[in-house]
Amino acid sequence: MPHKQKAPFWGLFNLVERIMSYIIIAVIIVILFSLGSALLGMVKGGKEGSEKMFKSLRIRISLSVFLFVLLMFSGYMGWIEPNTTMLPTQ
């Protein structure tokens, strides 16, 4: 029963999967930054803060939609594999 080995995301065997994981995590980090930037805008308040908040949230949702499409497309192309079955690691 040679299950395909599924290594954790920091040490993937498959180079494509590894590269995709780094890209995905990089996009997540940028999303978190824009969410944080929106929070700073909200705390600041006033016209300027409100503007900053709205723009940051717009970046955050655009990147999230992009990431979702990227995930689905990568899964479809087989660049990354979903966690759908039990996969022994030894």
Next chain:
Amino acid sequence: MSNQDYYLPHGTYWPIIGSIGISTTFIGFANQIHGVEWGGSVMGLGLAILVFMLFGWLGTVVNESVNGMYNSQVDRSFRWGMSWFIFSEVMFFAAFFGALFYARILSVPWLGGEDNNMFSGATSALETTKYIWEGFQATWPLTNTPGAVGQSGVEFSSGFALVDTWGLPALNTGLLLTSGVTLTYAHHALRAGQRNALVFWMIATIALGIAFLGFQIAEYGHAYHEGLKLTSGIYGSTFYLLTGFHGFHVTIGVIMLTVILYRIQKGHFDSDNHFAFEGVAWYWHFVDVVWLGLFIFVYWL
């Protein structure tokens, strides 16, 4: 900065009502755990008092705000209050994501004999596991707790297929992200003073949130039917705690968005002054990002 007087709130009875509500809830809950007959209903009563307190207290705050009793100093304290609440929420989810990462990256591989753990003298992974749970294999998702099974030959990890990533989880991610988009349109409409568009996009956001919750309940039914329970090893525990608390937050978000929609109908906001909307919008975007993280780390990576 402000030359206005320091705002002094008037006396109020809402805090004591909140205390009574919390005490009643916990007395009921404790007795429920001990199997006392009236435990459940007393807990329900306590929660009802809490909900009453929330609506009453926050309603008072809204009325005071609408009547122009607040100055810029109060506005700043609201913003800081919201940001501290958000900080606690971020820490809350960080703890659960941390538990998932710890189990998956460290503790489960250690049990399987990896790295220099306490059995590092062992010559092989096979020998390592012999000392704890013989035959244990570090797998992910780990759906059985090693202590409970394995000793008597029960499999450590039953090999059922988990929830299909392409099905409901992907659909739900799409729904929640779409709600983020509609909320962004609502935000824009509010800032641009387009009232009808604002109401339309708010209703769309709320509807998408409710649809998400419906599908999430369906997915739980499906997963539970397949045998994935809260007790299904570290995977089952982290899966249900993360997605469950997320679903709870979506529920809170839907309630808050509905209150904001009501306040929009009442004309409480204008294009320059809408902190309540901003707070709820940020919260919704946050819950959206948490789901995206869940979708990626539970279902994909």
